[in-house]
Amino acid sequence: MAAMDQKAFLTTLFQQAVHAVAPATLISKHLGQLVKPPVTGKTLVIGAGKAAAAMAHAVEKAWQGELSGLVVTRYGHGAPCQRIEVIEAAHPVPDSAGLAAAQRILSLVRGLRPEDLVLCLISGGGSSLLTLPAPGLTLEDKRAINLALLRSGAAIGEMNCVRRHLSAIKGGRLALACYPAQVITLLISDIPGDDPSIIASGPTIPDHSTAQDALKIMAKYQIPLADHVRTVLENEAAPCPTPDHPFLKNCRHHVIGTAQIALEAAAAYARSQGITPIILGGSIEGEARDIASMHAAIARQILTYGQPGTAPCVLLSGGETTVTLRGEGRGGRNAEFLLALTQSLQGLKGVYSLAGDTDGIDGTEAVAAYLAGPNSLDRAKALGLDAKSMLNDNDGYSFFAALEDCLITGPTRTNVNDFRAILIEES
Template sequence: MLDTETSAALLTPQRPSLQPRALLRDLFDTAVASVSASHCLPPHLPQPPKGRTVVIGAGKAAAAMAQAVEAHWQGDLSGLVVTRYGHGADCKRIEVVEAAHPVPDEAGARAAQRMVELVQGLTADDLVLCLISGGGSALLAAPAPGISLADKQAVNKALLRSGASIGEMNCVRKHLSALKGGRLALHCAPARVETLLISDIPGDDPTLIASGPTLPDATTCADALAVIAKYGIDVPANVRAHLESGAGETPKPGDARFARHRSVTLATAQQSLEAAAARARELGFEAHILSDCIEGEARDVALVHAAIARQIAQHGQPFSKPCVLLSGGETTVTVRGKGRGGRNAEFLLSLAVALDGLPGVHAIACDTDGIDGSEDNAGALLAPDTLTRAASRGLSARAHLENNDGYGFFAGVDDLIVTGPTRTNVNDFRAILIV
């Protein structure tokens, strides 16, 4: 983040030396820092139990969460968490395993099996501390009986390409899993389970975060079949039979086996947006949060944002410039082309086309986990001169958009943002600066 002196010197709206790129990057860094495990987890740790404490967990933030637990826990502690490759942390008492995301692999499957083994033989005096964050659905790979890892990989790939929302994807995943949708908690009995969550889900429904491995599930096998039908996903015959038979049904709300369990959501997109808004105001800009739970096709969401930005820039409505628009959530990309790029790069590419170089409008879109889709960038930056610079290098924004190649476009104009893994995850962060 910018230090206060630099911010005051360069980023007040009254000064002609305004540096929009620095401001936007500062807002993103502020948002990420506000939802880091080291910041948000310690105040919510439960009291140590009479017996043992076993830590389990999964997600892109799981290793950082485990590290924060180790730093603040008094007493006995052991366990295992699984996180995405490259998202690990140096833990002494809790083992950290890295596995594949967004398509599960054998490392995740082995970690899931070992996690189940760790919670066997516990007593009512023991505590299972479960650390869950976005990405855990793929990382906690435990196919239901009769379904292979290859089957789950195929369904996962099809869901990722379909344009299905995260809620729809997780509905299917729950009913093809031996652990998701509350089943992991059942393995911990009779120990008490405390689940600490960092939310990557629009609306922050805790049962959807990483497909809710320790929370009861209101969705059904019929719901999962409806998602498959809606997107025309061709699933293996054994997967369809598993769902149609009801064998994949999950424990439901009201199940007495969850009576002693508790869950706490530690960090959300709203928190990250509020932190960014406070930072923008500190620097002298009005900030307006449009929503923390925007979903839909990234390119369509961009059109709405572009229309609002244009109205402000040209008519001073509904807000006066200079100002910053902020939004979060999780958009989707229906893949039709063969390019590279995640949903944030796609959003910015569509925004660039819609704004067509509108003066005074700058933007950033990044994934708070530091990885946009499956690429090495968190996102990218957009400026009024982006299309001009791209054209001088022979790049067409429209052509790259049609090919789902936001990564290639922004790499070509040197506007990718590469942070590396942030070890947290509250999904998309978007900021549009209008001056």
């Protein structure tokens, strides 16, 4: 392939992956099979996450009956719903708009009847977008803890465990508020392993963790707790409901979108182009730099020994890496991953790569994905850029922006987390 063809191939892989998990695609496929309009009651749609508005819009188009409701999504991720109200709020650190949305959703579900149906639309990002501090806490408390967790290098499952036990709405508490109505939750997963109790901190899903688990996580990452926050955790007034809670007997959930679906769509496209796909996994976690080193080692093994496949092939992986922030640079975990991969490969011939976030925004930058090739380091050097020092400063965005190797899509209004593709050509 020519250089432009390689970039176009990787870009199309990303686009195919995102399309496969778009709410319009998923809702049209699953809604009629999983959810039926109630015979006598009303249908209320609620939800939270980066895909929530697009999911609500798809429900409106497909639903064969009356409905109303409210969902909250990230700023810029709205959709033109007619019957379901959309509120936009902050992510990844919560704000007052998310707090107001959570309060209004709780108000909407109060007083429902057994014949009513609550359709809950949940996707990644809901932990910060649907924020309601536990009694004794403030929004500022939640913001401070969120920031500390984001900087700590904690895995998403650990972060969401803490969030659940500092919340008045997550960890199944929203489902309790809906009782005695029937609750059906449709989830698009941004969680490695797709555990529904972790997606958006599981507002309608029972929980097995405890407040003591949350305390242990904070201690593990040496995150200080104010005395009143520690007191809330040590004396949790209303623990998350467990699966046997009687108020959850009318609750069901279905994970309809996953990283694996996205990876399989990308793999199908690669095969159509005569490129062998090798899916490494959709649940890869760990420090972005460590995961980059692992991917680089596999690329070398393929070129040197033809294992675990032979070129031309493309390595595909998903999941959620973490970044322990030590520098002051710009860039999310995918920029960090790709810069670390580029540094590790050191211009290895025949290897081209893309790393991005399926929601269209890597970290806080308006970049969906970044691209690199064998000449990336030489091009950067010609511009006076030092890849190693920029990696140490967590400044992956500035590196790829200078090379004009950023893919900007705008919000995709879905989210199954990271997508990585490494094209390996015959030497």
